[in-house]
Amino acid sequence: MSSPSAEQRVVSLSPLAVPIATGVISGVLHGLSLPGWGSGWLAWVCLVPVLCVVTRPPNGATWTTRSALLCGLASGGASGLFRVYWIAETLGRYGGLGLVEAVATTALLVLYLAVYPMLFFSICRRLRDAGTPSSWNADLLIPWLVAAAWVLLDWVQTWLLSGFPWVVLGTTQYDEPLIAAFAALAGVHGLTFCIVLVNMGFAQLLCSTRARQRISASFAVLLPGIAIVVWGVGQLNALASESKIEPLRIGIIQGNIRQDVKWEPGWKQSTTQRYADLTRALAEDSGRLDLILWPETALPYRFDDDAHLSYRHAVAQLAIDIDTPLLVGSLGTRSPTGRPGLYNRSFLIDRRGDVAGFGDKVHLVPFGEYLPFAWLFGYMHELTAQSGAFDPGERHAIIPLGTAPENHLGLFVCYESIFPAITRDLAARGAGFLVNTTNDAWFGTTAAPYQHFAMVVLRAVETGRPVVRAANTGISGAIGPDGRIHHATELFQTGTLAVAVQPRTELTPYVRYGDVVFLLGAGLWVGWFCLVGHRRRATVLQDMAAAGLELDILAAQPTPLQRPVVLLPGYDSSAEAFVTLRAHLERCFTGTSGRIIDIDLRHNLPLPDLVTHADGARPGEPCDYIGHSLGGLVAAALSRESDDEPWVFALASPFGGTRLATVARWLRFPFPALLADLAEQRQGNDGMVRRQRGFRALHLRGDPIASGLPPGSDTAFDVPLLLPPWQRHRSVHADPRVLLRIVLALRQRPGATS
Template identity: 45%
Template sequence: MHGVLSIALRGSLIPLLVGGLSGALFALSIPNSDIQLFAWISLLPCLCFTFAAGSTARDGGERKPLAIRQTLILGISFGIVSGFGRVYWLAGTLERFGHLSRPEALLSGGLLILYLSLYPAFFLFVCRRLSIRTPLLPWIAAAVWTLLEWAQTWIITGFPWELLGYSQYLNRPLRQLASLTGVYGVSFVLVLVNAGLAQLLASRRRVLATSLPIAAIVSAIMLYGFSRYASLTSEASSASAPPSTASAALKVGIIQASVAQDVKWRPDRARAITQRYADLTRQLASRETLDLVVFPETALPYWFRDDRFSAYREEIEQLARDVSAPILVGSLEMGRIEGKPKVFNRAFLLDREGEVAGYSDKVHLVPFGEYLPMPWLFQYLEGLVAESGSFASGAGHKVLSLPQGVDKIGVFVCYESIFPSIPRALASLGAALLVNTTNDAWFGRTAAPRQHLSMAVFRAVETGRPIVRAANTGISCAISPAGDISHATQLFETSAFSVNVVPRSTPTFYVRHGDVFLVVCALFLLGTFAAQRRRQRGRA
């Protein structure tokens, strides 16, 4: 009996530890640790165990797959540990601003982590069935992982937070691949290398057939990355950029007022908050001439054009006239949909005369933060929505024309930065400069603000557009089309500063063709599995 129990424990404990090790490597590769090298081996323990732990038939036949129970333990443990690294901060946000008890907050955060763990578990269930002998194994594994990441962008409205590829946001040459494939291509490369190494360690046969194609493709990608980065860096430093690729440089002012989340939505603080933004803007404008000023998401936490707040609105209108610069103001707007009153999370563009020249709405809202999906199930989370109010989704994304200028800007708000399709759509509509406004005060001093920034880096590379980022409590910065971060502020720092950006209109391959790489991955898998089925039928 003791021997049976010991074997059972070993059968569960080993995959639990191996999965946890892979998850820890993943978690350490992303902010705040940023040990990006770990991403290149983060899947290695799981895949080695999957490929090597399955027994081989005595007659020399195909390897038997890893037991289902062990695969499940392996995948879930990997997903839980990596998921904790990705969203550990959620429980604290729910407790503080959602007014949940600590057990309720921990349970809710745990459910999200458990949901995220289903993806690596499914990935390993596919990998356990792959033949260790085929040179295509790493490519199949990479394609499966990539499509699972894409699925995270739309299942349950989408939550593609800190995917594997984002770990390389500081890797200058590799992140340039996103201009062709989006962030998914970077994830593909990382999994390809992990799976290739695992196959070599597990089989130790056909070394050249496995390693040479992977080494060749990675080398080509890095060469492309170095070339593109050098080209963009040269373009940015050029005194006069080519007319076909860039416009005249703009001096953009960014205002980070650092208003605490527990103060921001108090009605009695509206006047003081308005005055704070006005004072910071005037201080900046007194030092330099600005072409545009950007306030963060919902910087002015009231209905901007409502007559009840006309005194505050008039102060901002006068501010635009005083500083003689357009101001992009994050605020709220009351509107109607099908006759029902709705509140929109809106960015208003004021011209130099203080008139509203245009506006852009947030379209992809934060579930549980800005609206409550399935209220019959998640009614207990209504306190988090009540903190800022329940919003309506905008009709669609659109670009704004800068007054007295030829350049167009595209605004994407907060959570929208984690979806590659949104900035890509703005670039397709003609935006030469992207503006990301956000309020990350919810997250305090956790890793979440830097994780959020890491994803915005890829939006710049994917679109080939500079990004100006204004965050209420940080991290505000500028991001170059090559993905370099500059002028980054500290969290909860009050700051008013300017950045020089060169609007850029040349479309990247990703802007022109979208997620064609995902289609290639899907067709590759369909073709591979179809060929495998034909071979199996031929043997029968």
Template identity: 35%
Template sequence: MPAFVRRPLPQAVLAGLLLALAFPGGPGIWPLLAVALVPLIAVIRQESGRRAFLLGLATGLVHFLILLYWIVIVLGHYGGLPWYLAVPALVLLALYMALYVGGFAAGARLLLLALPAPAALWLLPALWVGLDWLRGWLFSGFPWMDPGYALAGMPAMIQTADLFGHHGLTYLLVLVNTLLALLLCEVRETGRKPLTLAGPVVAVLALAAVYSTVRWHQVERLMAGADRMTVGVVQGNIDQNLKWSPDNQEKTVNTYIAQTASLFAGGDGEGRPVLVVWPETALPFYPANSMFVEDLQRMNTRFDMALLTGAPWYEVIDAEEKDFDFYNSAMLLAPTGQLLDRYSKSHLVPFGEYVPLKPLFPFLAPLVEAVGDFSPGVIDKPMIWQRAKIGVLICFESIFPEIAAKWVQNGANVLVNLTNDAWYGKSSAPYHSLAMTILRSVETRRSTVRSANTGISGIIDPLGRPVLQSGLFVPWAAAGEVALLDGETPWMRGGRFFAPLCGLAAALAVAILAVRGRRQQME
């Protein structure tokens, strides 16, 4: 190996590249997840704490610049920002995300130096998972594509997510990386037999495989005996540049009605959907003010179906003062056209659906000017249609496990994700969004119906398998059966605390070792 490659910085950069290559939407070489962090973990032991942090920062920066490149598309093409502002915004976001990898590297170095290898082996994954959890919570959270999500395309490998969530998958991946790094370094330096370190890890992986196999068959039996409902999914493929144009509203509504009608072309057969789902803000107008609502009522009555669709909504606070609250909502309409229920998105996108500290960021106003600043809604009881109790995830709410968990705790037996991923263009982001939605199905053991304006739409079963799946930027409509499962998974009952407990354990260990090291230096 050339001397240059053996230097710390190239190894840190290599780790970032390997991570990025493993994720869906790009090369998607998921086996790289088992080795991607090995170069970083192997090199930080010989470095100071400061240099370890900087090396981790380099790994994270490379990884997130590649992973999040689509931010430039969102800000530039759709947000109207010039490239010389959009690119620095990407760099700043990637740098923020990379801080957590830097923190991991600094903490991991201390654990590796101060603890026996068998102890460090189990604490390094806990540290990574704890930092991932923190990133998903701090500043409203941005838990975009933690490593465990990259396994979403391999259903057989993600079944333990109903125990410890996607964080549990990440833990196992970092555990394997740590083991390999220690085998490269520890065995070479001390002569310790590989079985001492590898044996317990192999045992844990074997237990995970056995659990996954058993659980797979259990869930299949539950699905076979569950109530089922035929649901139609429509992907309008409406151009984002035309979506909010008043002149295009009639064409948009007619497009969705025509695609919905195609679901009923077979007559009164068994495959006839009783519920049809349209995407987030499929109605690009406020329903209370639009004449096109009558078209929806006629459609529902004609096909004897309920419609769940996204639409903006407003409530009057003070008419004289022109004070209104605006919402990004989902509406459930009965076959008669009656509004049965409405849910408004509770976790809004910062700088996408509202601008925090707007006086400090006036140049980001174009991102929300089409529909105005939204107010958050509240998660309450699921929407009910026939036997379905529906928990709605609007847009990037699907990347937050706790939102899906709250719906299920409130009684939901099916999840519906309405989204508009047209913002991302033909990038990797829609594949990322789908991967995270798949994990919500496995964690909660609920079917998920996903309707996206430009894709990727479909139906995901409680095992995380796509039953139906559309392409990107194509009009599409299909119907399929969803299993309506009840009950709570182990993850729901307590496994959700796995990630914060990992973070707490790792933070305590790092803090104790840091204090002990400081005292030894003073003595």
């Protein structure tokens, strides 16, 4: 006996094995492509395993919605761990949480991040199974629609729950200047679009059997590659050849204060002294500087509060002594309009020792600088206990450094570096260079500091502005407008840097026009829905018209009705629901008078008792049954009790039960005993179905109430896309195609006259 092939062995596994395994593989590849793991090239293929299975499941395997959701959960969970695993350490070390609480909270965030791949792979599955138009246009659009779906989900991540677009897929290319340069045109999300597009192209090349899909896949791989290279070469050459203005010399102080002592009251003096000593040493070694940067909250006290007047005077005197402006990270107590609060603020101390300007952090870190949903996450209060919960600033600051307009600096603080819109706004408002101050001591020696720094690199490329970064424990450094990293410190080392910065005034296309890729992605999907909707509507109407015409032909030659037909309406529905069906039965059959029987199911009875009631109301002779929704369940149960073989038509019936019954009970709908039984017996209702040749389950595609039957056990009919879901459930017994199936089946019943 020959051994089973590899493909047969795969199919013989649990039907969940393929989506989970491919999801984990894609998730791990995605994770390894992220900054900190050093394999950015994997981003271009990380989605291929899953997209291959979506495009062409293994022989004998089915790709259901549950498969797609599980695949997304596995993929998003695996990649999410690579993205945010470090949060568990932060919560345990600085949030006062035990190991279980810290891991559970991190797992909750990972699950949230996994929601997006779950939605993405579900969309891919629906895109494959949605009755796509068979045309060159459709095949060419599929990869672009897949890429658009990913970036639109990324767009949701930029604002939902205050936003958390942490290391989106495009960030993986931060260390490839030729590729990263594309962000100057389309932003990091445009780069993400290209990466997903290439992944889908590779998947189709590997797994598609249709020639025109392979051609469209070739376009999906080649076009973004060509666009990235052509733009990248042109952008890098333009930056290298443009005329230069006088560079600024900027000093950076990396104080390296441990997070666990940073906010201790006894460390105020020593912290201030450390930064002062490092600043004096830098000024002596580097000559005249135009600015010296201290990191975010370098001075862990309220700088403008008179309680800390002595420290403020010491810093002012330092600026005077070294004849250099200082941008000092600390805390502020009043907004520009005088509103009291606590602000994460950087103060510009000029050469005379005066406060010449300041900038506040506007987009605060959830849980680190304020506690959202305190009723749920109150156990994490220690993260904000020492520094206090901050208030958001009113606007991101552009601070003049001298009189030249190109020397205006745009300030963004720490977590704000993950939002491209912030730096884009600063560049558009006239910032000649960008300053990022941060305290990454929270992250320890995990991948997080490298991920955070990589996002700053993309902000430089997008805006075409050099970025100078001062981090408490690293990574501090300087990044050119082309994304090249000119200086970068090691983690957890005390030190200083002096860098030359070339301010720029030219605006990149991304700064001028923003995230156009979101609009293009939305436009692709709107166009797709219009295309599919138009074609489906035309097909559905044509099929319905053909079914109606055939019903008219059958009505012209009626045949005898072999058995009485029992009509069983749905929940809280009357015989009037079957008026169209009854009319067609009376037209297409003779001898229907008194032999089409309606049974009212509007009784507050458990389902078994309702079946008993219907059994007593039906004729004593053998019958056939047509039931809608609940009526289909009753019809199946009655046929099971029958000694003969009745024909049963179950229209949109929930043989697996429906959770909507629970919702209806909460809303106090009538017949609560019946609703409770439907909700509680979800696992047992499918046992009512009697496996016989006369049983037929029919529904309209997109019905919100699932049949609960195994795949292939029922027949689904397409409907126009804009038909509301609930209407799809209610109108099934009036659809000409369904009516035709019923009439033909009854006319072809054994013993029927042709």
